[in-house]
Amino acid sequence: MKGRVLDGCALLMTGRDTVVTALEDLEAVREIALGEGKGPVVLREAVPFGHKVAVERIDAGDHVVKYGEVIGEATERIEPGAWVHTHNCESTRGRGDVRSDGEAVAGGERR
Amino acid sequence: MAEFTGFRRPDGSVGVRNHVAVIPTSVSASALATRIGADAGERVRATPHQMGADQPTPAREQTERVLAGTGRNPNVGAALLVELGTESIDVEALADRIAASGKPVETLSIREVGGTAAAIEAGTERARSLVGEVEGARRETADAAELVFGVECGGSDATSGIAANPAVGNACDRLVEAGGTASFSETPEFIGAEHILAERCADEATRERLLERVEMRENMAQLMGVDLRGAQPTPGNQEGGLTTIEEKSLGAISKGGTTPVRGMVEYAERLPTGGGLVLMDTPGYDVESVVGKVAGGAQVVAFTTGRGSTTGNPIAPVIKVTGNPKTWERLSNNVDFDASTVISGESLSDVGERLFDLLLEVASGRPTEAEYRRLEEFAINEIQPEELVGLRGEAR
Structure with missing residues (x-):
């Protein structure tokens, strides 16, 4: 598997990533040791298998990075240990509902 | 040298199966094709589909390309084309495109033969006679370089990108x-990763x-005034941990x-033999995408799934x-290969080697779970x- 398994339960795919993937259902308040001189993160909520956890603070509008690549941007400030999913991270691509200036397109469906 | 055994066709291609295909030219002949x-x-094997009798020209040409390519696929030893008789597709011209590969091709018109009862009888007889023509074929040893391997994913979750896809x-x-040739497609699922593919061209x-x-696929969202996020990733992908189309x-x-x-x-265009890695421009709907690659000549397909298929x-x-x-636990009757061992520590190289061996075994005749159960999907x-x-707006 590409990447590094942290604490036997989460996968950090590259050193640039700001999120890790849960390799099992993780319970709230569980600690994940990050290694490499960084302190552990404590889960702020339960995170299911395959879902993502922030390993550093991601400010609103900042890129969320997995595979060493941008997978979207934060829609609010995301604290370390928080579950990262559609409630706080969104795609920057395929946005037919907004124009380049950010205005909603008339009649466009905002989901 | 990696080898398999297959059926050498008159045009030199090698089939991994020896089917007689019954191909309807429109939805009007599809039920009959299934019956035959x-x-x-x-x-x-029938390939029923939902395309109408009078599609606009570009759509009709695409349907013809799929049907001709399906008939020409090396896994097909002979083909029977079935029409109602009112379709704008010229069944004889389609038969010629398939027959150019040297295999026997027959046609049947429901109108000409006198309705569906007569067509079932005549069609079944013609199909059986074609079976008689192909069943003498024997497998012979072939180089793995003769294989065109189509790869697809459907029902993705977070394990797809970590284990199943890297293994395939x-x-x-x-x-x-x-x-040999490997091909993957589903252009909407290049969005957010196209810069990586572009560097590898x-x-x-x-x-x-x-x-x-x-860009065209991304602009489709613009044309329709919708947000891709409603459809990509799908609700199932999201439940499986995938947040954005980029991911x-x-x-x-x-x-x-x-x-x-x-x-x-293009969709359903011929994939070269011995071509290395070649992409096909297809939609993200997996059944249509698989059909496009099989029409392009893929003899074997690998389909990765996280959520199940x-x-x-x-x-x-x-x-x-x-x-x-x-x-893997829940769907072991429907899934052929467990790549979750990647997550529990087996090296990608070992898992990939086992999967490559399975590819050659399946090419040589080992039935897949879907074949055992005759689970066959076809959509254009x-x-x-x-x-x-x-x-x-585009020069074609």
Whole structure:
């Protein structure tokens, strides 16, 4: 598997990533040791298998990075240990509902 | 040297199955094709679909390309084309395109033969006679370089990008190394990862084509005034942990392996033999996408799934691969290969080698789970009105 398994339960795919993937259902308040001189993160909520956890603070509008690549941007400030999913991270691509200036397109469906 | 055993066709291609295909030219002949397929015996495979009798020209041409390519697929030893008789598709011209590969082709018109009862009788008889023509064929040893391997993903979750897709990608690398062709598609699932694919393109023309096709697919959302996020990732993908199309795409492209991208063909256009890694421009709907690659000549398909899938194809064996241990447990009757061992520590190279061995075994006749259960899906991508508008602005 590409990447590094942290604490036997989460996968950090590259050193640039700001999120890790849960390799099992993780319970709230569980600690994940990050290694490499960084302190552990404590889960702020339960995170299911395959879902993502922030390993550093991601400010609103900042890129969320997995595979060493941008997978979207934060829609609010995301604290370390928080579950990262559609409630706080969104795609920057395929946005037919907004124009380049950010205005909603008339009649466009905002989901 | 990696080898398999297959059926050498008159045009030199090698089939991994020896089917007689019953191909309807429209929805009006589809039920009848299914009936003939059921009545004419084990070797006969129908490809029923939903395309109407009078599609706009670009859509009709695409349907013809799929039907001709399906008939020409090396897994098909002979073909019977069935029409109602009112279709704008010229059944004889279609038969000629298939017969150019040297295999026997027959046609049947429901109107001419005197209705469905007479057509079932005549069609079943013709299909059985075609079976008689192909059943003498014997498998012979062939080089793995003769294989065109189509790879697909459906029902993705977070394990797809971590385990199943990289495992299939490793098998693709092995096939390309052996001189064969691997192809993946689903252009909407390049969005967010196209810069990585573009860097891997072997030449500038391929790079430009790839970026142009990705832009077209992304603009479709604009044309319709909708947000791709409602459809991509799907609600099932989201439940499986995938948040954005970029994340889904970055995981999806790993199923093609790591070799240079040698070209990009149209939906259902012929894939070259001995071509290395070649992309096909298809929609993200997996059944249509698999059908496009099989019409392009893929003899074997690998289908990765995280959430689960039972899919199969009438013409090509579909090897299903999962990286999700729960899906492997629950769907072991429908999934062929467990790649979740990647997560528990088996090296990608070992898993890829096992998968490559399975590919050669399936090519040599080992049935897949979908074949055991005769789970066969067939759908043709229909060019939509919005796309026709888009096509007018494009030189073709």
